[in-house]
Amino acid sequence: MPKDWYEWHDLYNTEPKLQQRLEIVREYIAYSLNASPDGAIRIVSVCAGDGRDLLGTLQNHPRAKDVSARLVEINSNLVERGRATIESLGLAKQIEFINGDATLATNYVGAVPADIAIACGVLGHVAEKIELNRLINNLSFLSKKGAFFIWTRGHSDSISYSDNVRKILSASGFEEVNFKLTATGNMAVGIHRYLGENLPQPKEQQLFVFSGIPSKAR
Numbered sequence: 001m002p003k004d005w006y007e008w009h010d011l012y013n014t015e016p017k018l019q020q021r022l023e024i025v026r027e028y029i030a031y032s033l034n035a036s037p038d039g040a041i042r043i044v045s046v047c048a049g050d051g052r053d054l055l056g057t058l059q060n061h062p063r064a065k066d067v068s069a070r071l072v073e074i075n076s077n078l079v080e081r082g083r084a085t086i087e088s089l090g091l092a093k094q095i096e097f098i099n100g101d102a103t104l105a106t107n108y109v110g111a112v113p114a115d116i117a118i119a120c121g122v123l124g125h126v127a128e129k130i131e132l133n134r135l136i137n138n139l140s141f142l143s144k145k146g147a148f149f150i151w152t153r154g155h156s157d158s159i160s161y162s163d164n165v166r167k168i169l170s171a172s173g174f175e176e177v178n179f180k181l182t183a184t185g186n187m188a189v190g191i192h193r194y195l196g197e198n199l200p201q202p203k204e205q206q207l208f209v210f211s212g213i214p215s216k217a218r
């Protein structure tokens with residue numbers, strides 16, 4: 001059992017579910033970059049971990065030079081590792097890794113509205129439907145009209161938790177672009193497009209509450 005979120009990231013070395021999830025997330029990030037019009041592409045990543053999904057994609061993507069991104073993560077060791085990767089890729093002028101609370105609107109000021117918003121390993125850690133609704137509603141602050149939203153949601157005990165995510169997204173002005181389950185069958189990865197208007201000011205400062213713990217990560 002991982003004791004913290006830094007240790008949780010070691011599971012990427014051994015767990016097919018996480019490895020397959022990462023592969024699909026990177027595929028969707030690359031798709032969003034390819035589909036973005038010429039010019040600057042703004043990206044935000046919520047609870048970014050060490051940023052391996054975005055940074056691993058930018059490593060050899062032709063649109064990397066157009067990207068400016070802000071990754072928000074609370075674990076300082078993960079931020080340190082992410083920053084080292086950014087340095088090694090020569091992307092330090094374009095990508096900032098904030099060591100802070102991703103649930104607070106203030107940590108996105110200056111980086112939004114984004115063309116691509118990423119929330120991977122997050123939706124399973126907001127308590128119940130009301131909090132999920134709140135997070136998805138607040139995406140209108142993070143996202144431009146037409147922005148891509150890339151997300152993941154684990155399944156467990158034969159419950160297809162992603163059904164609810166898709167339902168709420170669809171009721172909140174998002175159109176599904178693609179959806180896949182990992183080959184392991186218990187992890188969903190989706191990419192949606194936000195069709196609504198951007199909200200220049202957040203409806204509330206607290207965008208959502210993250211209540212997950214690493215030993216029970218889904």
Ligand SMILES: C[S@@+](CC[C@H](N)C(=O)[O-])C[C@H]1O[C@@H](n2cnc3c(N)ncnc32)[C@H](O)[C@@H]1O
Pocket residue numbers: 005046047048049050051053072073074075078100101102103119120121122210217
């Ligand atoms: C399941 S991991 C997912 C990490 C990464 N997005 C990925 O998919 O590899 C959840 C992450 O959320 C981070 N986290 C938890 N609460 C947070 C908060 N309030 N603000 C920012 N990050 C937070 C944890 O430290 C952890 O890295």
